[in-house]
Amino acid sequence: MTGLLDYVQGESFLHRLNPLTKLVLSFALCAAVFITDSHLIIIGILAAVLAFSAAAGTVSRSLRILSSLGKLSILLFIVQILFVRDGKVLLHLPFGLVITDSGVLFSLLFVLRFMTATLPLALMLAVTRISDLANVLVKSLHMPYSYAFALTTAIRFIPLFAEEMSGIMETQTARGVEFDTKNFFKKVRLLLPLCVPLLISSVRKTEGGAISAELRGFNLRKRNCGFREYPLRVADVLAVLFGVAVILTVSVF
């Protein structure tokens, strides 16, 4: 079982695009969702993103993300709909609460935006290796290498720390600590002391990593040291043009 934001191996046209193109395209789609006020256009973008993920072979994951966002969206929808009081009243509720037509439309727009804006970025992460993303940020956008290194290291360490944490928890469970308690607050109280050993072992790990990187010339690294090339191909130009076209379209309508 992979996390919802992990890289998914593949050879689709999205996988082969320049990481920078993917970044630009996903941000363009994201921006389009916020520029437009039309429900239909947002649904159209959502459909397009789903079509992209189908092409990249990650559609089941995209749907999983959508369904978890959907649960949150229902809550947001309910809260939002009760806040809007102008427009034609459709339904009177107790305590003076009302549901209006513009409330329904606005809340719908709100949750559609919420779901659709998240998806392109998730898709981008699914079809781009973090290391490629970091390399291209260093090479093309002149991000300092140490920042890019911190970014990739942080993402790489998440599963390691999770493993470490579950190791500590198992040890403590074997000694009779009840992590399986139903009481949420009690569980938090039991987990808090574990932060100290986790922190210590993490610092030790990162220290080892720092020494190992230093001894392999980390400090000598310059911007153009990267071996991998990320050329812009025709497909990249087309993809960026597509992004620009989407932005222009939604700005006009």
Place this chain on the structure above:
Amino acid sequence: MIKIQGLTFTYKDGARPALAGLELDIRDGEFVGIIGSCGAGKSTLTYALNGVVPHHYTGDMYGSVTVEGLDTVESSPEEISRYVGSVFQDVDGQMVSAVVEDEVLFGMENFGVPRSEIESRLEQALAEAGISELRHRATSTLSGGQKQKVAIAAIIALRPKIIVLDEPTGELDPRSSRRVFDTLRELNENHGITIVVVEQKIMLLCEYVKRLLLMDGGRVVLDGAVGDVLRQTEVFETAGVNIPRVATLARELTKLGYYSGATPTGLAQAETMMREVLGNG
């Protein structure tokens, strides 16, 4: 060439010296094993060889360490690491990339290996470490032994003259441990790379290395060919290190007058010894 003269080092905030007047000469192409109890100064010695001491871990340092003609105090860790490659015990901590290929590329990119050479060196390093088929795998999906070989491949690609390893099999099972040592032996014999390895598994170490050092209290207390060193069982006892049972057996047999040959360093030699003893008796 490694030359250490009167090296005394106390970590900042350290109560007593981790190394106390250590003397050591290692010639090109040697395969040296270092053993000792916890706190004997083994790790600190490896740090002194690759420049982590005194550049990363600071403290009071006396004496001198010269590696390939470089004084480790005057040279930066980067300069030293052009000659000395280092592999550590923590297989996860020493990785810097999410993919095997990137891990091996990392050092070559940093040291500015010419583009035309990178691909061939990459393939060669993976092949020598015996992990060509892992090239495109994510490091997080590898076993401990495989990860340690990736770490070794990343070092081989840099073509160091010396490889220093600090308990490289500490997190590995016996079979993976042997594979790592097989790789080391090949690098030593076929490429003439000097190998200095700290290891707790004495039996494994004795089978592979040519020269064995026993450390105690920040000093080298025994130094010589494996068989000769293993003979001095009292020194091992003082240092708190168990010697292989075959060496104990050889000592007892010698004491009783049944055996007078060399101390066996592996199971094969132990078998020869037993055949000799039983044949005589």
